[in-house]
Amino acid sequence: MDKRRHIIAPALLSLLLIASLVWGYNQNQSRINYETALENTYQRLFFDIKKHVENVQVNLSKALVASSKEQNVVLFSQIMNEAFFAKEKLSQMPITHAETAKTEKFLTQTADYASYLIKKHMQGEDITQDQRETLNSLQSNSQAFNQELSKLHDSLMDSNFALGAMSNQQKKNVEEGNNQVFQTSLVTMDKQMGKIPELIYDGPFSDQIVNKKAVGLPKNDVSLNDAQKAAQDFFGRDRVKGIEAFEEGEHINEARLPAYTFHLYPNSQSKDLAVYMGVSRKGGKVVWMENPRPVSNAKLSIKNAEEKALKYLKEKGFENMEANYSLKYNGSILFNFANTQDDITIYPDLIKVKVALDTGEIVGFNASAYYMNNQERNITSPHLTEEEARAKIKTDFNIDSARLAIIPSGANEVLCYEFKGKYNKSDFIVYINALDGREEQILQIIKDENGTLTF
Amino acid sequence: MKKFIIITTVLSMVLLSVFSFYEPHASKQSGFYAPRILYWGSQGQDVRTVQDKLLRWGYYDGKVDGVYGARTYRAVRKFQAKNGLTVDGVVGTSTAKALGMATAATTTASTGGVDRKTDEYLLARAIHGEARGEPYVGKVAVAAVILNRTRSSSFPNTVASVIYQPLAFTAVADGQINLTPNKDSINAARDALNGWDPTYGCLYYWNPVTATSKWIWSRKVMLKIGKHWFGV
Numbered sequence: 254m255d256k257r258r259h260i261i262a263p264a265l266l267s268l269l270l271i272a273s274l275v276w277g278y279n280q281n282q283s284r285i286n287y288e289t290a291l292e293n294t295y296q297r298l299f300f301d302i303k304k305h306v307e308n309v310q311v312n313l314s315k316a317l318v319a320s321s322k323e324q325n326v327v328l329f330s331q332i333m334n335e336a337f338f339a340k341e342k343l344s345q346m347p348i349t350h351a352e353t354a355k356t357e358k359f360l361t362q363t364a365d366y367a368s369y370l371i372k373k374h375m376q377g378e379d380i381t382q383d384q385r386e387t388l389n390s391l392q393s394n395s396q397a398f399n400q401e402l403s404k405l406h407d408s409l410m411d412s413n414f415a416l417g418a419m420s421n422q423q424k425k426n427v428e429e430g431n432n433q434v435f436q437t438s439l440v441t442m443d444k445q446m447g448k449i450p451e452l453i454y455d456g457p458f459s460d461q462i463v464n465k466k467a468v469g470l471p472k473n474d475v476s477l478n479d480a481q482k483a484a485q486d487f488f489g490r491d492r493v494k495g496i497e498a499f500e501e502g503e504h505i506n507e508a509r510l511p512a513y514t515f516h517l518y519p520n521s522q523s524k525d526l527a528v529y530m531g532v533s534r535k536g537g538k539v540v541w542m543e544n545p546r547p548v549s550n551a552k553l554s555i556k557n558a559e560e561k562a563l564k565y566l567k568e569k570g571f572e573n574m575e576a577n578y579s580l581k582y583n584g585s586i587l588f589n590f591a592n593t594q595d596d597i598t599i600y601p602d603l604i605k606v607k608v609a610l611d612t613g614e615i616v617g618f619n620a621s622a623y624y625m626n627n628q629e630r631n632i633t634s635p636h637l638t639e640e641e642a643r644a645k646i647k648t649d650f651n652i653d654s655a656r657l658a659i660i661p662s663g664a665n666e667v668l669c670y671e672f673k674g675k676y677n678k679s680d681f682i683v684y685i686n687a688l689d690g691r692e693e694q695i696l697q698i699i700k701d702e703n704g705t706l707t708f
Numbered sequence: 709m710k711k712f713i714i715i716t717t718v719l720s721m722v723l724l725s726v727f728s729f730y731e732p733h734a735s736k737q738s739g740f741y742a743p744r745i746l747y748w749g750s751q752g753q754d755v756r757t758v759q760d761k762l763l764r765w766g767y768y769d770g771k772v773d774g775v776y777g778a779r780t781y782r783a784v785r786k787f788q789a790k791n792g793l794t795v796d797g798v799v800g801t802s803t804a805k806a807l808g809m810a811t812a813a814t815t816t817a818s819t820g821g822v823d824r825k826t827d828e829y830l831l832a833r834a835i836h837g838e839a840r841g842e843p844y845v846g847k848v849a850v851a852a853v854i855l856n857r858t859r860s861s862s863f864p865n866t867v868a869s870v871i872y873q874p875l876a877f878t879a880v881a882d883g884q885i886n887l888t889p890n891k892d893s894i895n896a897a898r899d900a901l902n903g904w905d906p907t908y909g910c911l912y913y914w915n916p917v918t919a920t921s922k923w924i925w926s927r928k929v930m931l932k933i934g935k936h937w938f939g940v
Binding site for chain 1: 905
């Protein structure tokens with residue numbers, strides 16, 4: 254009996270040992286599985302990127318040879334696709350943004366440029382000498398990129414290291430590998446990409462559009478004190494008990510819309526519910542305002558709220574504004590107001606006003622689009638009559654209303670006939686260029702119980 | 709006696725092997741989906757949010773463990789009774805609203821599935837993970853940076869691919885993005901989507917106390933909002 258008792262404890266302990274071994278083994282197995290799965294994903298991404306860049310390079314070379322528009326359109330659409338794919342996949346690799354920013358930019362702009370050329374071709378224009386040179390430089394850059402990827406590929410095959418870094422041991426390997434091949438290679442590539450001159454074209458990712466500066470502001474510089482006064486006056490001097498400026502960095506003047514930013518402390522609200530306001534450094538205009546106070550008892554009608562918003566805009570010196578779409582959220586309603594001139598709606602001059610539906614107080618104001626775009630406009634009279642423009646539209650599109658409007662188109666603005674209507678039970682807006690009759694844009698309108706969105 | 713030992717050995721073997729092959733499902737990321745209806749047996753981050761709120765308001769006295777059990781059930785019923793809600797022990801839309809939890813907006817058939825809710829919710833989760841301790845304007849700013857990135861040529865061009873870009877956001881890497889966003893985060897996401905940008909076009913932000921990358925300091929610094937510096 255005693256002897257048996259002596260066996261129990263060691264037996265249980267050895268059982269526990271076995272159990273924990275089994276458990277550990279399982280854990281290790283699943284870890285290896287996860288690592289392999291991740292590693293495979295990264296490997297796949299890398300090989301894909303290589304292939305896509307290759308295709309970009311080859312198609313660019315072909316485009317330089319091709320002489321017909323049809324062929325060019327096919328090639329450019331392939332370039333656009335392949336470059337976007339490469340960029341998408343590059344951004345999924347476990348590499349820091351700092352090491353690939355310029356390479357990604359190169360790929361985005363190559364795709365964007367191809368799409369721009371497709372548009373030009375469709376409008377019947379030929380490739381100019383400048384564009385040909387741009388294509389040439391894109392081609393040589395993608396070639397350099399591709400060669401670098403080839404080198405990287407070879408060294409990856411040699412050292413056989415993992416791209417993903419999960420376990421400690423692997424991490425060490427990858428860190429070494431990274432330092433030696435991967436990072437160095439990508440950093441070299443990124444540096445080369447940094448030397449490429451700016452691409453000049455009209456597309457959403459071109460530097461001219463991304464770096465556009467505000468044109469709607471006065472030229473005079475405004476001091477912090479004056480801006481502070483402007484902010485207080487805008488909100489109502491007697492309604493605030495304190496104002497405080499945000500800390501600024503040294504490059505604030507290089508912002509898209511350089512401004513002073515303030516906390517305003519209203520009398521009626523507790524200190525942690527500040528109102529935020531941005532005042533432009535040029536001209537001292539209030540660019541945006543946001544009051545995040547909670548709205549509890551929404552009782553105002555949309556019509557009432559719109560009147561309040563319009564009155565507010567008049568008080569702030571914005572005449573001729575016209576409410577367009579509204580969106581209800583969080584007890585407030587947001588109106589999009591567009592400027593008008595001679596009964597023509599000017600969409601680029603956009604001001605957003607948010608009205609709290611409890612008291613009708615304005616709790617949000619955003620005129621950044623207005624100040625970015627507003628300027629003296631000489632609107633040329635349309636070359637097409639409304640009837641002529643109407644004839645350009647699909648016959649079974651049921652037009653509810655028509656009017657003239659100016660809409661943004663890339664870096665420019667175009668005068669269009671705006672046709673609102675229905676097709677297949679869905680709402681659309683079709684814009685027909687009033688000067689040359691081109692179909693400039695189509696927007697789909699999505700309405701739900703809270704308001705309207707355009708896509 | 710010998711039999712007894714053998715039986716216990718076998719039994720404990722079985723038990724132990726069950727234990728060793730047990731996959732901890734409960735520890736997997738939860739709260740992955742938009743707020744849902746919670747009831748007895750529900751598990752996840754959103755349950756934890758409910759428990760945390762009820763605990764702070766004195767309805768709940770159990771552990772905040774993310775498991776909807778008897779205590780949570782009783783606490784929810786108590787809360788519902790006090791607040792004039794249907795006393796059913798289920799956290800549906802109205803109870804969640806009374807608790808101040810963000811609820812997914814009602815679905816609309818008329819839009820054909822085209823809407824902004826997916827972007828809105830994902831953005832709100834990113835804000836909640838990255839900046840829940842920040843003032844409201846700091847939340848809008850973080851969302852604005854994400855949206856500015858989607859329009860930049862050196863970043864991916866959708867909200868999801870910007871947020872999930874490897875090594876881009878710490879809250880994504882450590883799983884905090886899967887917490888259920890609160891009302892403030894959702895509102896900040898909406899304001900940013902509606903065009904409010906307190907950063908004037910910035911693409912980066914960093915916390916000067918915790919930022920480890922030297923590179924980030926080579927950015928052009930614009931302004932400081934809350935704890936974060938913003939720059940391009």
